[in-house]
Amino acid sequence: xxxLMIGFAMVCITxxxxxxxxxxxxxxxxxxxxxxxxxKEVISIKDAxxxxxxxxxxxxxxxxxxxxxxxxxxxxxxxxxxxxxxxFLPLLTDINGDNFSCPHRYELKYNSAEENYTGYSVFxxxxxxxxxxxxxxxxxxxxxxxxxxxxxxxQQHSNKNLNMTSFKGKDNEQYWIALISPRSxxxxxxxxxxxxxxxxTPKSGVGSEFPDERQFSYSEVNEYTLQxxxxxxxxxxxxxxxPNNKDLKQGDDGLYHGVVNYTMTGDxxxxxxxxxxxxxxxKGTVVPTTFTPGVEGVKSExxxxxxx
Amino acid sequence: xxxxxxxxxxxxxxxxxxxxxGFAKQKMQTDLxxxxxxxxxxxxxxxxxxxxRGAYAWEPLLNNMSSxxxxxxxxxxxxxxxxxxxxxPITSYVESNNxxxxxxxxxxxxxxxxxxxxxxxxxxxxxxxxxxxxxWSGAYQTGFEFNNKQFFNLGNLSxxxxxxxxxxxxxxxxxxxxxxxxxxxxxxxxxxxxNSSLGxxxxxGELSSxxxxxxxxxAKDVGYPALPMDLLLSRAIITSAAYKQMFEDxxxxxxDTKVYYNAIEHYxxxxxxxxxLVHMDMPGWSTTYGLVTKINLKSNMFSSEIxxxxxxxxxxxxxxxxxQDRSKKNMFAYSWPWVTTRFASVSMNNSWEFSENAHxxxxxxxxxxxxxxxxxxxxxxFHPGSPQEKSRILPSLHASYHINVSxxxxxxxxxxxxxxPSVSEGYGYYIxxxxxxxxxxxxxxxKNEISYEGNASAGYKTDRFGIEAKVNYFYIQNYIVxxxxxxGSPMNYQSxxxxxxxxxxxxxxxxxxxxxxxxILEHLHWKGTxxxxxxxxNKGGNLPFIRPLSYITLLHFMHKNFGIQASVNGDxxxxxxxxxxxxxxxxxxxxxxxxxxxxxxxxxxxxxxQVGAENLSDExxxxxxxxxxxxxxxxxxxxxxxxxx
Numbered sequence: 016x017x018x019l020m021i022g023f024a025m026v027c028i029t030x031x032x033x034x035x036x037x038x039x040x041x042x043x044x045x046x047x048x049x050x051x052x053x054x055k056e057v058i059s060i061k062d063a064x065x066x067x068x069x070x071x072x073x074x075x076x077x078x079x080x081x082x083x084x085x086x087x088x089x090x091x092x093x094x095x096x097x098x099x100x101x102x103f104l105p106l107l108t109d110i111n112g113d114n115f116s117c118p119h120r121y122e123l124k125y126n127s128a129e130e131n132y133t134g135y136s137v138f139x140x141x142x143x144x145x146x147x148x149x150x151x152x153x154x155x156x157x158x159x160x161x162x163x164x165x166x167x168x169x170q171q172h173s174n175k176n177l178n179m180t181s182f183k184g185k186d187n188e189q190y191w192i193a194l195i196s197p198r199s200x201x202x203x204x205x206x207x208x209x210x211x212x213x214x215x216t217p218k219s220g221v222g223s224e225f226p227d228e229r230q231f232s233y234s235e236v237n238e239y240t241l242q243x244x245x246x247x248x249x250x251x252x253x254x255x256x257x258p259n260n261k262d263l264k265q266g267d268d269g270l271y272h273g274v275v276n277y278t279m280t281g282d283x284x285x286x287x288x289x290x291x292x293x294x295x296x297x298k299g300t301v302v303p304t305t306f307t308p309g310v311e312g313v314k315s316e317x318x319x320x321x322x323x
Numbered sequence: 324x325x326x327x328x329x330x331x332x333x334x335x336x337x338x339x340x341x342x343x344x345g346f347a348k349q350k351m352q353t354d355l356x357x358x359x360x361x362x363x364x365x366x367x368x369x370x371x372x373x374x375x376r377g378a379y380a381w382e383p384l385l386n387n388m389s390s391x392x393x394x395x396x397x398x399x400x401x402x403x404x405x406x407x408x409x410x411x412p413i414t415s416y417v418e419s420n421n422x423x424x425x426x427x428x429x430x431x432x433x434x435x436x437x438x439x440x441x442x443x444x445x446x447x448x449x450x451x452x453x454x455x456x457x458x459w460s461g462a463y464q465t466g467f468e469f470n471n472k473q474f475f476n477l478g479n480l481s482x483x484x485x486x487x488x489x490x491x492x493x494x495x496x497x498x499x500x501x502x503x504x505x506x507x508x509x510x511x512x513x514x515x516x517x518n519s520s521l522g523x524x525x526x527x528g529e530l531s532s533x534x535x536x537x538x539x540x541x542a543k544d545v546g547y548p549a550l551p552m553d554l555l556l557s558r559a560i561i562t563s564a565a566y567k568q569m570f571e572d573x574x575x576x577x578x579d580t581k582v583y584y585n586a587i588e589h590y591x592x593x594x595x596x597x598x599x600l601v602h603m604d605m606p607g608w609s610t611t612y613g614l615v616t617k618i619n620l621k622s623n624m625f626s627s628e629i630x631x632x633x634x635x636x637x638x639x640x641x642x643x644x645x646x647q648d649r650s651k652k653n654m655f656a657y658s659w660p661w662v663t664t665r666f667a668s669v670s671m672n673n674s675w676e677f678s679e680n681a682h683x684x685x686x687x688x689x690x691x692x693x694x695x696x697x698x699x700x701x702x703x704x705f706h707p708g709s710p711q712e713k714s715r716i717l718p719s720l721h722a723s724y725h726i727n728v729s730x731x732x733x734x735x736x737x738x739x740x741x742x743x744p745s746v747s748e749g750y751g752y753y754i755x756x757x758x759x760x761x762x763x764x765x766x767x768x769x770k771n772e773i774s775y776e777g778n779a780s781a782g783y784k785t786d787r788f789g790i791e792a793k794v795n796y797f798y799i800q801n802y803i804v805x806x807x808x809x810x811g812s813p814m815n816y817q818s819x820x821x822x823x824x825x826x827x828x829x830x831x832x833x834x835x836x837x838x839x840x841x842x843i844l845e846h847l848h849w850k851g852t853x854x855x856x857x858x859x860x861n862k863g864g865n866l867p868f869i870r871p872l873s874y875i876t877l878l879h880f881m882h883k884n885f886g887i888q889a890s891v892n893g894d895x896x897x898x899x900x901x902x903x904x905x906x907x908x909x910x911x912x913x914x915x916x917x918x919x920x921x922x923x924x925x926x927x928x929x930x931x932x933q934v935g936a937e938n939l940s941d942e943x944x945x946x947x948x949x950x951x952x953x954x955x956x957x958x959x960x961x962x963x964x965x966x967x968x
Contacts, residue, residue: 035588035590035606037606037608037639037641038641038643038655040655040657040698043653043655201700202656202698202700202701202704203700203701203703203704204700204703204704204707247654249646249647249651249654250600250646250647251600251601251644251645251646251647251654251816252601252644252654252814253813253816254812255812255813255814256812257704257812258704258705258808258810258811258812259704259705259707259810276704278656278701278704278753278814279642279644279654279655279656279814280652280653280654280655280656281644281646281652281653281654281655282646282651282652282654304812306812306813306818306819306820308600308601308816308817309600322652
């Protein structure tokens with residue numbers, strides 16, 4: 016009987032330990048090491064009696080949307096500039112020597128609480144052997160104008176949730192859509208934030224002074240609508256969709272806000288249709304609702320792929 | 324129906340519980356077959372039918388209601404399957420040689436162990452009584468079934484003395500694919516099961532004892548031909564420790580308390596199905612802790628059982644889908660997002676005997692059900708803002724009056740009770756149902772299902788002849804079913820759409836059965852059963868899995884040590900089917916079965932040898948409750964040997 020009991024106890028011990036480990040769900044939600052998402056200095060410039068510091072998230076300029084925080088300090092008085100004006104122009108020079116810019120806020124806004132100037136820049140290319148980015152800053156302090164330019168490096172973001180896309184709309188305008196939030200989505204409901212920008216075709220000739228900001232003017236588009244249809248394009252998912260999503264509409268901050276539901280982790284595509292103020296479709300196609308297992312899911316002609 | 328066995332007051336040797344109500348099937352064998360699986364045994368009960376997804380682990384339907392609507396317990400212990408697709412009903416974690424009987428109680432009379440609508444099925448563990456002498460007893464059964472090459476070996480051994488009792492059992496079953504009536508192999512219908520159990524009891528005093536009990540069950544490589552996946556492995560460990568105190572004087576006769584723990588793990592396997600383009604892992608875990616304590620009271624005309632039940636269960640089920648390009652990231656979701664269920668109830672069953680010929684059974688339960696879901700984001704996708712925690716009060720009441728008038732007996736009863744939605748109904752997420760090919764989504768805000776029930780029976784009995792008819796009727800408010808959701812898109816590869824669990828305003832179920840037996844000669848007996856059910860939703864549409872008119876008739880002849888049994892069973896056409904739930908019309912079928920046995924003694928060994936055949940005419944058929952119309956087994960010859968001492 017004792018032997019039987021010992022045998023039984025051994026069976027119990029082997030049994031209580033589960034055969035397969037449970038999935039670490041929290042880890043599953045963050046396939047990419049979560050970036051710290053704190054503002055760090057990316058550039059500091061000492062020039063013409065000023066110390067200029069620019070901060071971005073993680074201290075890196077990424078392809079896509081970047082929030083910019085800039086401080087200007089008088090090198091002598093160590094006083095931060097608060098009443099002046101700061102303009103911000105990123106310029107891309109390609110292999111042919113042609114110059115382009117990207118959606119950005121030219122006149123930075125002064126934030127008195129943080130004592131800094133804020134703006135954004137949606138870099139459209141990464142820095143590589145073909146593409147070279149320069150930043151042109153113009154500081155106006157009590158009537159005095161200081162111009163500074165500095166080469167910067169734009170890197171690829173490992174987080175696909177901050178992807179961007181650019182396209183020409185049916186109105187022949189050039190548009191960019193950049194994802195801003197969520198940085199690290201979760202299963203279920205996520206507030207989706209994106210910026211929509213367009214290039215303002217210059218009305219005047221090129222000025223004598225380089226760079227002529229009027230040639231590189233971009234603006235946030237107003238009162239458009241982004242219709243949203245999230246799908247899982249992976250063949251095994253049959254272009255699976257999710258319920259209760261909300262189209263993106265412009266908020267008070269100029270950005271577009273909507274709701275996306277992710278039913279599970281994995282590759283997702285945000286299929287979009289962009290409509291202007293009059294409801295005309297400028298870009299995007301309807302994705303059929305048929306469940307198509309075994310084939311790569313159909314996407315809208317306007318879409319952004321994400322992964323979480 | 325109530326059994327009141329006289330109790331010896333001086334020893335604990337013959338602990339016989341006061342059984343207030345219900346009926347138990349004794350002896351784990353059917354009329355036709357001596358060595359049966361738990362499923363085959365349960366199938367011989369009138370009000371139980373089965374949804375079959377293959378040859379193994381049939382889902383028992385009590386009063387034609389799915390298993391969420393009944394409480395299934397092992398000696399009063401709650402155990403919950405770990406498979407979202409109901410591949411592991413609790414009955415699949417026991418074996419016929421570690422059970423002594425199965426108590427089936429219809430309707431609210433079965434609410435003793437927990438809230439129910441359909442009733443309760445309690446699987447009674449084998450437990451040997453204390454004896455004055457030291458006694459070893461045991462049995463060994465072996466057999467072979469030719470159709471699916473099932474080979475089984477079941478052994479159990481008991482030791483009893485005046486202070487100590489041990490019961491042990493071990494069982495092995497291995498079966499290959501079965502063949503239908505057209506002699507076509509039903510692929511993926513094999514199974515492999517190992518089950519063992521051990522119970523140890525010790526008498527701590529003249530009137531008290533303690534008992535520890537454990538069951539270990541493991542099934543491996545089990546095919547489910549009606550499903551798109553099989554079972555890689557399922558394991559259950561079911562343990563309990565009990566203390567029992569009896570009282571010589573006073574109205575309290577027995578106090579019995581048990582704590583229990585059980586853990587189930589269940590791993591599905593779809594890699595053996597080449598038709599699956601998507602590989603998906605779907606493991607599930609279910610762990611339950613619980614307490615059940617009861618006292619039995621008895622005075623002259625009145626007996627009563629009061630029971631307190633409490634348990635906590637956590638159910639977890641995962642889905643990991645693998646992309647075709649395996650270098651890409653896996654896709655992951657919970658089909659049960661860590662759902663905790665806590666339940667506590669106080670219940671009471673009373674029997675009041677007015678006279679020799681009349682008694683009244685009545686009782687009630689007050690239950691509290693609490694659910695909490697850890698990863699509520701999954702539920703919020705379809706039900707934004709639904710609460711992460713939910714409490715429900717589940718009352719239940721029942722009464723029945725039983726009277727004998729000379730050779731006639733009659734009973735009338737009524738009941739009222741609530742049940743909470745099951746884990747899948749409340750919190751399930753994209754659970755694929757291969758019957759109607761929909762993905763099912765749970766709804767945390769579902770209302771309690773409320774059952775109003777009436778039942779009656781009438782019988783006539785003489786020494787040679789007996790007949791009894793039973794009817795029951797359920798009017799169920801907030802009846803929970805799956806309804807097509809227009810906003811969902813399927814997730815599972817084979818799925819055609821998404822259904823959400825919703826409440827119908829009401830549904831109605833009606834069950835009827837008639838039993839008769841006649842002793843034609845001293846050694847020639849006849850038995851027959853006819854049963855019928857009907858069920859409709861609030862719009863008059865049929866509900867699924869409702870048994871059509873069905874019958875079984877059996878002749879049993881004994882001569883000296885020989886016995887011969889012949890039976891015919893079948894269903895009429897299933898005309899009241901439910902297309903909305905994926906059902907189609909199932910034609911009538913008739914099955915003939917026959918068996919013969921021979922019993923002899925060799926020294927102290929009692930030996931019984933049996934040979935027989937099921938589905939003698941090799942009928943090709945499937946029943947109304949066969950998942951995906953999977954054909955049943957064709958002709959099956961079986962032989963079995965049982966040696967007991």
